[in-house]
Amino acid sequence: MELAEFVIKTITILVVFVLTLVIAMYSTWGERKVAGFIQDRMGPNRAGPGGLLQPLADAGKMFFKEDFIPALANKWLFIAGPSLAMLTALLASAVIPFGSTFRWEGKEVVLQGVESNIGILYVFGVVALGVYGIMIGGWASNNKFSLLGAIRAASQNISYEVAMGLSLIAILMMSSSLSLGEIVSQQHGGNWNIFYQPLGFIIFLTCSFAECNRVPFDLPECETELVGGYHTEYGSMKLGFYLFAEYINMFVSSAIISVLYFGGYNYPGMDWVYDQLTGALGTQTGHNIATLIGTAVFFGKALFFIFFYMWVRWTLPRFRYDQLMNLGWKKLIPLAIFNIIITGAAVLFLKPLITAWLN
Amino acid sequence: MQLTNRSKQVSNKEMTLMERAYLPAIATGLAITLKHFFAKKVTIQYPEVKRYLGPVFRGRHILKRDEDGRERCTACGLCAVACPAEAIQIVAAEREKGEEKLYREEKYAAVYEVNMLRCIFCGLCEEACPKQAVYLRHDEFIPVFADRDQVIWGKDLLVEDMNNRYTRETWTKEEAYELNAKRANGEVTNVVPRAIP
Numbered sequence: 001m002e003l004a005e006f007v008i009k010t011i012t013i014l015v016v017f018v019l020t021l022v023i024a025m026y027s028t029w030g031e032r033k034v035a036g037f038i039q040d041r042m043g044p045n046r047a048g049p050g051g052l053l054q055p056l057a058d059a060g061k062m063f064f065k066e067d068f069i070p071a072l073a074n075k076w077l078f079i080a081g082p083s084l085a086m087l088t089a090l091l092a093s094a095v096i097p098f099g100s101t102f103r104w105e106g107k108e109v110v111l112q113g114v115e116s117n118i119g120i121l122y123v124f125g126v127v128a129l130g131v132y133g134i135m136i137g138g139w140a141s142n143n144k145f146s147l148l149g150a151i152r153a154a155s156q157n158i159s160y161e162v163a164m165g166l167s168l169i170a171i172l173m174m175s176s177s178l179s180l181g182e183i184v185s186q187q188h189g190g191n192w193n194i195f196y197q198p199l200g201f202i203i204f205l206t207c208s209f210a211e212c213n214r215v216p217f218d219l220p221e222c223e224t225e226l227v228g229g230y231h232t233e234y235g236s237m238k239l240g241f242y243l244f245a246e247y248i249n250m251f252v253s254s255a256i257i258s259v260l261y262f263g264g265y266n267y268p269g270m271d272w273v274y275d276q277l278t279g280a281l282g283t284q285t286g287h288n289i290a291t292l293i294g295t296a297v298f299f300g301k302a303l304f305f306i307f308f309y310m311w312v313r314w315t316l317p318r319f320r321y322d323q324l325m326n327l328g329w330k331k332l333i334p335l336a337i338f339n340i341i342i343t344g345a346a347v348l349f350l351k352p353l354i355t356a357w358l359n
Numbered sequence: 360m361q362l363t364n365r366s367k368q369v370s371n372k373e374m375t376l377m378e379r380a381y382l383p384a385i386a387t388g389l390a391i392t393l394k395h396f397f398a399k400k401v402t403i404q405y406p407e408v409k410r411y412l413g414p415v416f417r418g419r420h421i422l423k424r425d426e427d428g429r430e431r432c433t434a435c436g437l438c439a440v441a442c443p444a445e446a447i448q449i450v451a452a453e454r455e456k457g458e459e460k461l462y463r464e465e466k467y468a469a470v471y472e473v474n475m476l477r478c479i480f481c482g483l484c485e486e487a488c489p490k491q492a493v494y495l496r497h498d499e500f501i502p503v504f505a506d507r508d509q510v511i512w513g514k515d516l517l518v519e520d521m522n523n524r525y526t527r528e529t530w531t532k533e534e535a536y537e538l539n540a541k542r543a544n545g546e547v548t549n550v551v552p553r554a555i556p
Contacts, residue, residue: 034396037395037396037397037400038392038395038396039395040395040398040399040400040401041400041401041402042400042402042404202382311389311393311396312385312389314392315385315388315389315391315392316385316388
């Protein structure tokens with residue numbers, strides 16, 4: 001590998017990493033603000049203008065608290081739990097395409113940590129690993145409530161991963177590619193997958209709520225039954241890591257949703273804007289600015305879905321455990337299979353008909 | 360017996376397909392929360408904005424002077440006797456010649472101390488006072504204190520400032536807001552509640 005390429009990749013990965021962290025950080029602020037606004041109050045507004053320094057204050061507090069490990073806990077696994085949760089959450093952001101390309105002295109730099117031809121499989125693999133952090137943390141705490149929370153998390157994640165994967169298959173049948181970059185570029189020109197896969201989108205969205213352990217599927221940390229769930233015994237920055245990992249997961253899944261169903265960095269009228277910019281500013285600057293606009297659009301979509309997560313959290317009550325399992329196994333999986341059949345039939349029979357009719 | 364007309368007949372019927380799909384109900388719920396998201400917030404930004412507490416709120420103590428600026432208190436000790444928390448301590452003294460400008464009666468309180476940790480703000484001292492000397496202000500709190508030497512308030516903090524006298528002009532919330540608005544417009548410039556020291 002060339003040195004220049006190596007440096008560029010390193011910088012891209014660092015930027016992606018930092019962006020993910022910053023967005024996760026400000027999601028904590030956003031969550032509290034949204035919660036406040038929905039409950040007719042102001043939310044945090046004392047630290048800095050509009051409470052914008054609140055995440056820093058929280059982080060400072062977390063860092064300076066006593067790093068306590070219970071006497072009967074498994075010490076190493078107790079530390080490994082939050083580290084794993086954080087690691088797996090951050091790993092998934094590597095393959096998300098944030099924008100098209102930057103042009104610089106004849107070089108094209110892709111705005112993506114790693115361009116992989118099995119991007120979506122990678123995301124699924126890493127997200128499935130995420131439950132290890134919770135499992136290990138819950139088990140190592142040596143506490144009944146933590147263990148129950150961890151078991152719930154594991155069973156919930158396994159159940160909903162099935163439906164999630166099945167709903168995704170319909171997308172893959174349409175795009176016939178596993179690469180996230182490819183899936184995004186196929187949605188160019190308003191061909192967003194949401195218009196073709198509304199049912200698949202709803203299933204995917206529901207499952208990603210469950211995968212992120214967000215309300216209404218936050219049974220692993222259900223306070224009324226399990227004290228704090230898998231992080232009952234945690235304190236200081238280890239607890240902070242768990243909470244932070246949840247917000248990173250939220251951002252990653254919002255980004256994945258916008259990549260898979262909402263065209264990623266594509267927006268209506270994109271080609272016209274591109275032509276105008278390259279015409280006015282030259283192929284290099286114009287191209288770069290067009291890319292930046294696309295990236296901004298992508299972040300807009302992802303942030304909207306983060307907001308949607310919060311919005312749902314402060315609207316819906318928590319599911320009961322049997323309801324959760326019923327919904328996952330008896331409703332979402334059959335629906336997802338039905339969706340696959342419909343998509344298959346449409347791709348086989350409807351698509352040739354429509355293309356023939358259009359031509 | 361029917362108390363309200365809000366009672367609802369509970370039924371155990373099967374949900375329709377539309378109801379079992381959850382999504383319409385979820386959309387309704389989301390619409391409701393979104394409406395609240397943009398609604399006006401009820402929060403009062405406390406340290407910056409203070410709510411009018413009403414004309415009979417009992418806050419910070421004050422020892423009134425009369426129109427000529429003489430202290431009204433004659434150190435009779437009725438307030439100290441009436442105080443259920445025994446928060447008031449008075450040392451009486453006799454007025455000397457030449458002090459007629461300072462004290463209205465021939466006897467005055469050389470020391471008048473209120474222990475703010477003991478005071479329960481019941482207002483019995485106000486009621487007991489025959490000279491209309493001690494009041495609990497309706498417009499000011501006792502400020503927060505953290506040190507022991509700030510617990511006992513002496514005459515330096517209690518006696519009224521003649522440049523900033525304490526009156527109670529309004530007796531309803533509406534009147535109070537009206538007066539506030541007039542002060543903000545500059546129509547009334549008499550008494551401005553004094554800042555907490």
